[in-house]
Amino acid sequence: MPVMRSILLAAGGTGGHLFPAFALAEELGRRGYAVDLVTDMRGDRYGTGFPARAVYRIPSATPGNKRNPVTLARTGFTLLRGVRKARKLIRAEKPSAVVGFGGYPTIPPLVAARMLGVPAIIHEQNAVLGRANRTLARAAAAIATSFRKTKFLDGPLAAKARFTGNPVRDAVIEAAKTPYPLIEDGGPIRLLVFGGSQGARFFSEAVPPALATLPQALRQRVKLVLQAREEDVVAVRAALSSAGVDAEIATFFKNLPQVMADSHLVVARAGASSVAELAVIGRPSILVPLPHSLDSDQLENASSLAESGGSWCIEQKHVTPHRLATELVRVFDQPAALVSAAAAAKAQGQADAVRQLADLVEDVVGKHHA
The missing domain is CATH 3.40.50.2000 (Glycogen Phosphorylase B;)
Known part of the structure; x- marks a missing residue:
């Protein structure tokens, strides 16, 4: 039996991150991909029944007081544990790509993907490039945007950007x-x-x-x-x-x-x-x-x-x-x-945003394997 292609999605636990990830999971499922999700402990609080083969929770942390060395050390240790766990997950599941939707829980899996040579894509939902996505942008193979103009997305990063719109669920x-x-x-x-x-x-x-x-x-x-x-x-x-x-x-x-x-x-x-x-x-x-x-x-x-x-x-x-x-x-x-x-x-609605984003994912995967 052929091995089913898979994509790993990573999203913070708020609706703004999870809902577009939900929409992409629906579309990728229609295209024959298995989808896995990495999120934090808030990831199931919307009761949406996320359409993933499996949902994984990997340690992550939001940087707190940057002047407090104890807080910084704790944050760094937690992120390091998250990266190690994400590396283990990626080695086991062998996804064709990792797609991040923002929030600090996306940092460990996307850093691990970069370390293992798996293409990473980030999607920015807002008109401002979020702080977690700014951290990951340079290492990303592509950056999908929801607005035609996105603050903090300029210079070399702009060359990686593609306007897709913000994916919405089938219910929308x-x-x-x-x-x-x-x-x-x-x-x-x-x-x-x-x-x-x-x-x-x-x-x-x-x-x-x-x-x-x-x-x-x-x-x-x-x-x-x-x-x-x-x-x-x-x-x-x-x-x-x-x-x-x-x-x-x-x-x-x-x-x-x-x-x-x-x-x-x-x-x-x-x-x-x-x-x-x-x-x-x-x-x-x-x-x-x-x-x-x-x-x-x-x-x-x-x-x-x-x-x-x-x-x-x-x-x-x-x-x-x-x-x-x-x-x-x-x-x-x-x-x-x-x-x-x-x-x-x-x-102003981008009803086809999820198809545009799925096309981008497949383009990146295709170029990587080529």
Whole structure:
């Protein structure tokens, strides 16, 4: 029996890293590859059932205080253990390539791949080259980008870069088939608010008082779907009930792509996967970038979509319940503007990104073996 070709994917445990890796795993599976995943201990917290033959956890660490020699020594020791374990894994599984999606858990397997002569590819989801990817970029055979312009990707690194877009899962492609739902006169207005593990607290505090100040006729039309942290659910539910807002509240939505497709407006953070999915599905949004994201990558992501007309970007320091309520009244009073924003967002979508990335992987593998 012939040995099945395999690709090793490496991704940090956040949705922004795992979701594009998930999409590539689906596509590579369709092309006849076996896929293995290396991640950290957070890798299964989304309950996605990652489409991999096996999931491996390899030691890694995020650099802490660089002035503390004890912290640096611990980080270095952990990364060294990770590289040794990754070398053992790569020797056993013999992947044709290793593809990294960012986050410090990708460093050991990609360093090990380089040491063993296995081609390494990195994918950058954001409009800013992440710190882990910056560490790995010089040794990578190719760099796939999600935006046509990527900060910190210049000089010799630019020659390795190929714009592929940010891959989205099959569930997102399916949801994108849903036409934008027009707002009917006096009809319901479906509003989706989500912010990921880091953003949900802010929205839980800002959204209920904002909706409470909407004109009553408008407030009664709003059908809200809101992500909230488990510790905030009871308080948020009580506040929305008191305001007379029809709301569905949960800590996580497995069917988020379809919920997004069913919405007239989305209020969200500007993580790479969120922006990519909003564009592919084609939904207007108010984006509030995470203010303390590294290198302001969320602000760069949000600004890119806003410049296309598909979104409105508001920095968190400017978002008060009054400001948010004012923005909601403005956009809900202009259904035509929402339709235009939906079309502009969809025009930015890269629905074929996963095929482009899989093609790049196969090109690198082919050149390496040639």
